[in-house]
Amino acid sequence: MEYTRLGSSGLKVSRIALGCMSFGKPNTGRGWALDTDAAEPLFRQAVELGITLWDTANIYGVGTSEEITGEAIGRYTSRDQVVIATKLFAPMSQGPGGGGLSRRAVFEQIDASLRRLGTDYVDLYQIHRFDPETPVEETMEALHDIVKAGKVRYLGASSMWAWQFSKMQYTAELHGWTKFISMQDQYSLVAREEEREMFGLLADQGVGSLPWSPLAAGLLTRPWGDVSTTRGSSNPTTDGSGRPLFFDSDRGTVDAVQQIAETRGVSMAQIAMAWVLKNPVVTAPIVGATKPHHLADAVAALDIDLSDKEVAALEEHYSPRQPTYYGSKSGY
Numbered sequence: 527m528e529y530t531r532l533g534s535s536g537l538k539v540s541r542i543a544l545g546c547m548s549f550g551k552p553n554t555g556r557g558w559a560l561d562t563d564a565a566e567p568l569f570r571q572a573v574e575l576g577i578t579l580w581d582t583a584n585i586y587g588v589g590t591s592e593e594i595t596g597e598a599i600g601r602y603t604s605r606d607q608v609v610i611a612t613k614l615f616a617p618m619s620q621g622p623g624g625g626g627l628s629r630r631a632v633f634e635q636i637d638a639s640l641r642r643l644g645t646d647y648v649d650l651y652q653i654h655r656f657d658p659e660t661p662v663e664e665t666m667e668a669l670h671d672i673v674k675a676g677k678v679r680y681l682g683a684s685s686m687w688a689w690q691f692s693k694m695q696y697t698a699e700l701h702g703w704t705k706f707i708s709m710q711d712q713y714s715l716v717a718r719e720e721e722r723e724m725f726g727l728l729a730d731q732g733v734g735s736l737p738w739s740p741l742a743a744g745l746l747t748r749p750w751g752d753v754s755t756t757r758g759s760s761n762p763t764t765d766g767s768g769r770p771l772f773f774d775s776d777r778g779t780v781d782a783v784q785q786i787a788e789t790r791g792v793s794m795a796q797i798a799m800a801w802v803l804k805n806p807v808v809t810a811p812i813v814g815a816t817k818p819h820h821l822a823d824a825v826a827a828l829d830i831d832l833s834d835k836e837v838a839a840l841e842e843h844y845s846p847r848q849p850t851y852y853g854s855k856s857g858y
């Protein structure tokens with residue numbers, strides 16, 4: 527395993543992150559989610575591989591992902607050996623502090639997450655989306671206050687427009703409040719819109735990128751049209767606004783991944799992940815593992831150095847698209 531600092535902070539993290547959205551207790555809305563017993567081998571494998579960054583969110587499994595993650599800390603490792611990241615924003619209840627980024631929500635949701643995780647502090651607390659209904663000053667001051675209270679060590683953000691992130695970051699700087707050290711981006715060979723503005727901003731500000739869905743929900747791990755997995759067959763084809771998540775032109779990208787993988791004698795997942803890791807802004811892609819080979823492939827990708835010719839082939843068929851999940855109703 528390789529380790530690096532998250533952005534320009536002093537926080538050391540593994541270059542692969544364990545995505546805990548895959549874990550949840552029954553009847554929480556995701557048929558492919560793994561319960562406590564089914565998740566056990568993946569947590570053990572993460573520890574054995576040296577994956578120290580574990581990422582979850584309050585909304586995953588309606589809180590049960592945090593519960594399972596918290597239980598795993600005590601069973602398979604120790605609190606001082608892992609970096610725990612979680613998020614807030616999505617509605618967890620109908621109350622005034624049940625969702626969003628108001629001061630009340632920030633204070634209410636961090637306490638609820640700490641209880642579920644069974645810990646006194648979160649290493650990285652992330653806002654899951656931008657909240658247009660709350661002044662950024664209110665959000666950033668509240669986040670700063672929970673850092674000063676010792677409940678949170680560092681702050682991060684996820685999935686928003688570059689101007690929104692810049693506004694929040696500079697608001698914190700203007701008032702002397704805690705700034706973000708990371709951004710979770712949707713980034714893969716078929717979702718490259720963050721390269722236009724966000725990645726330049728992150729590089730300038732010394733903020734690390736933690737890409738989510740680096741394998742496009744499995745699209746880049748199997749031949750075009752293969753929906754043989756449970757999650758692959760149940761994934762939506764459009765976002766909450768009816769926009770397509772994938773284009774027919776993505777077949778060229780998937781075919782290129784397949785050809786390079788076959789030539790090298792490795793899995794398609796390793797090639798697609800190696801491309802994401804090649805971007806200098808990327809700190810640690812988040813791998814939502816449900817099978818042991820998911821984490822093994824991600825770690826193996828660290829040793830793959832793609833040639834310029836291979837990179838050109840992988841990027842040749844990309845089609846611009848509207849970024850998904852930015853204020854959509856398709857999920858978190």
